[in-house]
Amino acid sequence: MTGQEIVFALLGVVAVGSGVLVVTTRQIVHAALWLVVSFGALAGGYLVLTAEFVAWVQVLIYVGAVVVLLLFGIMLTRAPIGAAELDSGNRWAALAVAAGTAAVLVTVVVLGFRGVSAPPKAGGGSAEELGAAVFRTWVLPFEVLSVLLLAALVGAIVLSRSDIGPPEPGHEADRDVHRDGEEDR
């Protein structure tokens, strides 16, 4: 077991452990904070795997943006910040399914990649390399992704604004009358 492996294992334990806390904690804000820990540990894992650009992006977007967004959501929905029943009655079934999933996945992974190992080569995940890859090979998906982001932006705005949406019947009728009048003119 190399040092790399030890560090990764520790980071993995932190990530999985804080993930477990995210899904089990009784306090919703704590869940968000444990999520930060989990994401941070994963970012460390990326670094160990030499994917430095991804690691920073992970920190920036996940820890910096997504979690903040989630916290905003928590606050906007005035969710019970103290201890409350956050689990549904489905918990035992969920536990069984999750355990099954873990068992199957771990079994498959262990059976499939038992002997595979390779020393990571530094520099493979630098910003330069990735930038070249994105803008050379993956430029079309990149552009498509920008359209997707735009769509998500518009959708989010439409969903969260209360003053637009399906018009009420009275307004619709008024508008129709108005339009009719215009046509008459």
Added chain:
Amino acid sequence: MHLLYPAVVSALLFSVGVYGVLARRNAILVLMAVELMLNAVNLNLVAFDVFWRDRLHGGQVLTLFTIVIAAAEVGLGLAIVLLVYRNRQMIDVDRLRDLAEDRAPGKALDPPGEATPDWVAEGAS
């Protein structure tokens, strides 16, 4: 470095996400669990990209894309959650049961043997 480490961590993290999605009641917590699952996938992508030494860096680029998509998904998801909250004053996933069939039409069936034609009743008298 052994490939099993990131793979197993990824599998476990995914399972934890599954549990969270299935067991949590609060919609925002469900979204968090979804993020956990996405991260498990990301970890897998990065690990295999590194281990196979992909010259095109497909795994890592796809990870970036996934992160972006995840951000968009969280944005949209939160918008939906807020909309639900505005309409119902709560965001408990297991109480949003509009998918269920309405139970009222069950009363349409008449109990059998009640209606007797009047000419028979007349014959009986």
Added chain:
Amino acid sequence: MIVLASLTILLPFAAAFAGMLLGPRLSRLLRPRKVEPVPGGGPATTEQAWWRAAITAERSPLRNGPALLACLPLALAAVFAAIVAFTVWRSPGARTGTLTLIETGSVPIRVGLQADGLAAVVGLMVCCVALAVQVYSIAYMAKDPRYSSYAAFISLFTAAMLLVVYSGDLLLLYVGWEVMGVCSYFLIGHHWEDRANSRAAVKAFLVTRLGDVGFLLGILALGVGAKSFVIEDVLARLSEMPHATVTAAAFLLLAGVAGKSAQFPLHTWLPDAMAGPTPISALIHAATMVAAGIFVVARLYGVFVTGSGVLTLLGVLAVVSMVGSALAALAQDDIKRVLAYSTISQLAVMAAGLAVGADTAAIFHLLTHGAFKALLFLAAGSVILVTGSNLLGRYGGLRRAMPVTFWSMTVGLAALVGLPPVSGWFSKDAVIEAAQHAALHGDPEPQGWFSATPIPETGPPPPSITQFHGGALKAYAEANFTQVNWVAPPLPGWAAWLVYLGLLLTVALTAAYAVRLWLMTFFGEQRGDFEPREAPKLMTWTVAALAVPAAIMGFFGGGAEELRPHVGSALIALALAGLGGGAAFLLWNRDPARDPARVLGPVRPVLERGFYVDELYALVIVRPVRAAARLVVAADARGIDAAVVGAAGAARRLGGALRAPQNGNPQTYLTGLLAGVVVIAAVVVVFL
């Protein structure tokens, strides 16, 4: 000839539709401008308004649209029928004509008519009686709001009967037969507002329909056996057909005859049919419906003669009907029911005549009965109109107030009893004589002749009942007679004696109830609360006009030898009639205010209810059928329906079990989905 016969049928038929569609309109068209608008049956309510309407209608039947449309075509049809009868009399022979041929693929249906002596005289009788009834109805139904449909149905009824009479084809005959059934239903139920009336109509319809099923099957058996539905062909091929077929067909036909002619055991509809207006009773009893049964037996006499045992059965049924219904008539309170039972009795006399082989005499009795029974019913209608009651117990002393009705009714009752020299005496005597002969000698003379093969216009004259029309004709017929004779096989001795004794007993009973009716209606003190007066003139005239044929028609039969009165049987019958009538008179004389039927004592209710035949049927047939119907309904509701509903319920419950997971909670859905994926993945991992 055939054209005239078809016109005779078609005129009332067209009149029916014209009256239904145009009658009230014509009435409005003819209405005088100044006179108050009552004729034509405006719904007048009060008694005075009715009298006024009746008087107005009587005064000006020319302004009554439906009446005009009903009477004029019928009068024209009567003229045509008379011409047909006259022609057949002058040169006897069956005229047949085919109007059209309907191809059916197997046996073609020939829409053809046959005018021979039998058809001609019966057709003439039908037209005359129907005309009398129509004229009478103008006054009788003056206040009725539905007079127009009433008159139209009478026209249709008449047309149907004429179709039966003139028909040359069994299927065509059946058409008329069924149309009559429907018309009788409508007319008996004319006052359907009263539930009893509509029930009586349904009863008449169903009971006759029961017989008609047999009738139709009999016709089909004959038609298929003979490979033709033409009556002449069927009769000609009887000898070629299997004996069993003919016998079966005869028995089946007999069922229809018993239903239509109200013979035991299907007679129960006739007394109830009195629910209809009185002129309808006259029409049904005298001319149309019940006469059809006897007529068909005469028309298809060959079938009945050939089939073994049929005539015996007919004779036995006739005896049961005539004695039973005469006894029942003795105890009735309702004047119309008395007459109704007497009709059953007299029809049974005709059937007895047919059974002993005296078909000519039977048809002769049918004609005289048509005349005097129409007379009796119409006169009874006048009495009912004046007194406002059907019950004998509420009449009395009408002799002075209603002289015309009284004398007409006297003639009619004399004919019913069979007093010389009115018509009934001749005809009944002929039947009794034939029965006596059959009983004493066991081998009746061949008295009925029916053509078995089609006869061309110029061919030998046929042998038919035209003999009533005169001795010259008779001689001519006998001289040229070359056709097959349908000689009735002798009845078994016991049956012949039964028929003979039944006839004699009936004569005595008939005299008794006729005298009772006569005395209770016209003599003694007035018992009911009414103002005695004569009925409207239109009605009395009609009744008086009918009295003429009822009185003198018997002399027409003098032309035929077998219809002449015989001293022996006539004396016996007269003595018995005198006995019955005298007994009734003595009983009445003891206390004129009371009903002579009181001496019947405890037997009276039995007779009054017609031997509880209705109750017996209710017990044996109606109740089991109703119980079966209830059973079927119950089986339908609890069995079939419950199975259907239960299947639905079971499916619902099963679905309910499957529905429990479908609770709308997306988390459970997702749990199930992922569990499935895990299981599949595990299976793949473990086994592949």
